[in-house]
Amino acid sequence: MSKTNQGYFFEDYHVGQSLHHATSRTLHDGDVAMYQALYGPRFALQSSWDFASPGSSLRNPVMDDLITFHTVFGKTVPDISLNAVANLGYAEGRFLARVESGDTIHARSEIIGLKQNSNGKTGIVWVRTRGFSNVDVPVLEYVRWVMVRKRDTAAPAPEAVVPDLAKVVSADALHIPDDLDWSNYDFAAAGEPHRYGDYAVGEIIDHVDGVTLTDPEHMMATRLWQNTAKVHFDVTARPDGKRLIYGGHIISLARALSFNGLANAQLLAAINAGAHANPAMAGDTIRAWSEVLDTAETTNPHVGALRLRLVATKGAAGALRGEDGKYLSDVLLDLDYWALIPR
Known part of the structure; x- marks a missing residue:
């Protein structure tokens, strides 16, 4: 029996399915430095430890919100989009809490929609993902939908469920x-x-x-x-x-x-x-x-x-x-x- 992970294909999902994604990741100042090197953002709150009004706790390092997004997103890939053709869209995303250096991030997802494409080779998977820091502090939630390949084109199509999103x-x-x-x-x-x-x-x-x-x-x-x-x-x-x-x-x-x-x-x-x-x-x-x-x-x-x-x-x-x-x-x-x- 193979011990390697081939990822989920379209027919492996069902609406209501819960996925607890591996592996938790602890973020550090090095992630901030690498992000700066890759993208060169200049927003003052993420660039300067001292950019805040006197007495504000935001004088601590503020991690770019997109570092949180990418970290949570990356956790979901082996279970959601390893066999994806394309990542199609986003909705209902909210940043819920600040992430700081030393916080450990993990993610969980729920399948909320499925629809096989007319070609019978792929289908659309809608998934709601939640990211948490330090075990149970919600930091991010969002919905995305992905076009995923089928393993077996002869596998029956699931009943189409398309979520109603804000x-x-x-x-x-x-x-x-x-x-x-x-x-x-x-x-x-x-x-x-x-x-x-x-x-x-x-x-x-x-x-x-x-x-x-x-x-x-x-x-x-x-x-x-x-x-x-x-x-x-x-x-x-x-x-x-x-x-x-x-x-x-x-x-x-x-x-x-x-x-x-x-x-x-x-x-x-x-x-x-x-x-x-x-x-x-x-x-x-x-x-x-x-x-x-x-x-x-x-x-x-x-x-x-x-x-x-x-x-x-x-x-x-x-x-x-x-x-x-x-x-x-x-x-x-x-x-x-x-x-x-x-x-």
Whole structure:
């Protein structure tokens, strides 16, 4: 009997199935340094131990929210997307607590939807994942859906169950850290003067800079999160003989680029929706732009929330869909999220 893990195929899942993912991972300052080296984010709260109002506990190191996301996501790959064709989208994501150096992260998931594709070779799996630190502190939850291969194309199709997901996380449901004190926020140290009231719904922000993707960087990043999906490493796993770049790598690069114009959007609060619109490969040069979709006040009088669309593209800022309503071929990522910003 084989002792190796071949991963789950579409017919191995059933709605209501619970998965407790191995292996827990303890995060350290080294993860922060590696993240900085890979993506170069300049958001002050994650870059400076001293960027906070006097007396705030946020003077301790603040780990980038996407480190938490990638770590939890990576835990799920052997059980959810090892045999995936593509990671399709996200919904109902919420960042629930701050993760600090020394915290140990683990993840659990529940299968909430299944639908076999018409070709009979693949199916869509919807999964709700929750990440925890130090045994039982919830730090992150989100839904994603993945196209997964079937092991046996003759296996019967399960009854289709497509979950009804919220299009937007309600602003009332956003987690605002109790100790987030921005009453004396230092805009000069943050890098830009723009605050909550300076952004208008419908505004388009071109983040200007570009990054050319390379195989060594995205493979190192994907290994950092212990993401074992074959398509990111093995050129024989795809018919075109290319390594597919992990979608989370594009998310982090686009988020880092968004500093130019959104430097004060310091913390991620929620992921409302997301789509990896087209595949990214080494050699592609990506740029990013954002659209302000909504604004909301929070329970903290010094903190506002911006609902933003973050788009990573090989094309022009502001261009998203064609006349047919489909994503343009240059668009790689369309991410709808809430960010916290000083008022």
